[in-house]
Amino acid sequence: MGTEDGRFDPLLLNIAQQCQGIDGLLEVFLSFLRRKTDFYTGATASKVEETILAAVRKQMGMAQRTQQEELRTREAEEARLQERMRMAKLKGKANQKAKDSNAVTMDAATLSHTSQTNVVELGADGSFDVASTAATKEPKEEKPKLDADGEEEKEEAPPGNGGATDRYVWTQQLAEVAINVPVPVGTRSRDLSVDIGKKRLRVALKGGATLVEGELYKPIKVDDSFWTLEDGREVVISLQKENGMEWWKCAIAGDPEIDTSKVSPENSKLSDLDAETRQTVEKMMFDQRQKQMGLPTSDEQKKREMLEKFMKQHPEMDFSGATIK
Structure with a gap:
């Protein structure tokens, strides 16, 4: 009969609860062997000890191998997570560099419109004066794009009225903010340390890396906020805004901000x-x-x-x- 089929687990758990600890549980088993079998009298004392120690060593070896496998799996997942974060950060820097490059190009184009020009000023008495001044040519104003109905097209609202960083993705409704933090696959709730404060948030792996930490954009209602672990791969944090009548520009202060003028609440939520x-x-x-x-x-x-x-x-x-x- 296999020892890992778990068929007796419910019974053993019930016994363990009544014994209130490992020592009491072992005492029950050893007492059973003394009262109901010839385990102690049918063999020498050294044989009895050898049999018990062999069983203990076998289970200890299995437990250590399982622990090592779980540790290797977690380290591999953490390494993959760090690599994803690194690549996302590099992508963000590349996007920012492209934006900066575009800004420099626009500034150069604006400067090209400015030149030194001689201006003739004519007085009321017919006299005139020549002065050197900077004449700036106004850039040609671009006409707004129109939709099929002839109305000005509006820029789309940010997805979920939120944004994304290399550490988390966040969305919001008028009264709440949701923050999704990826974690190594197989992570359990007891492996996490999540601290939700009125104006601060911290998400970390116990004994491991800190995934998210910082000051929230605005205060929240701590008693109405909570977090859950979904599929062992993502922490979902629900924050209730203290002011449920304003949109947040970001989730964590200092992270990239969104343009709240483009935010559009879903009509179905009203x-x-x-x-x-x-x-x-x-x-x-x-x-x-x-x-x-x-x-x-x-x-x-x-x-x-x-x-x-x-x-x-x-x-x-x-x-x-x-x-x-």
Whole structure:
């Protein structure tokens, strides 16, 4: 009969719980052999000890081999994880270098429009003066791209209203932020050390590398925030914003920021909000669209309506020079 089939595990676990420890469990087994078998009397004392020690050495050897295999697997996964992070970092540096190069090219193009020019200034009495000044040619303004309906195309919102670094990926909704941190395959919850503070986050492998550590972009509600381990390969951290009415530019302070003006909450999520919050969010979205189109916001519309109402009530007054502030 094999010793690793686990068929007696439930029974043995029950016995171990009642014995409250390894010493008590061993005492039960050895007592059973004394009371119900001739294990001690049917052989010499040296044979009894040799049999017990042989079984102990066998199990100890198996445990050590399993531990070594798990350690090698974890080290290999950590090495692969570090390599992925290194490659992502190199890619990020390459992208940044390309952006810097484009910026330098644009600056050079802008400078090329500037030249020294002699300007003739004509006075009211017919006199004139020649002065040397820097005349700057304005770069040609590019016309905005239009969509099929003739309206100006809008840049797409960042995926998940968040971003990615070489250590983690983050997304957000108006009231919460989710941070996904990759970990070596086979990682267990007890292998992790995750500390969630009001303004700080740390994710590390116990006795190993620190994966994410830093100050959060904004304060959070610690009691409503939590983390889970998914498929032994990714830590998912859910953070509840202390201010559930603002978008974050980044998850960890100092990491690349997103343009929150491009953030677009999913309409399907508005139904999850309470009536007051939903009304506020919809007002924010409406005002944002109005500003993008150069139209009055909801507050400006109300002021205009009040002025028009007042004008109707007082036709004798002259409002030709009235402005709305």
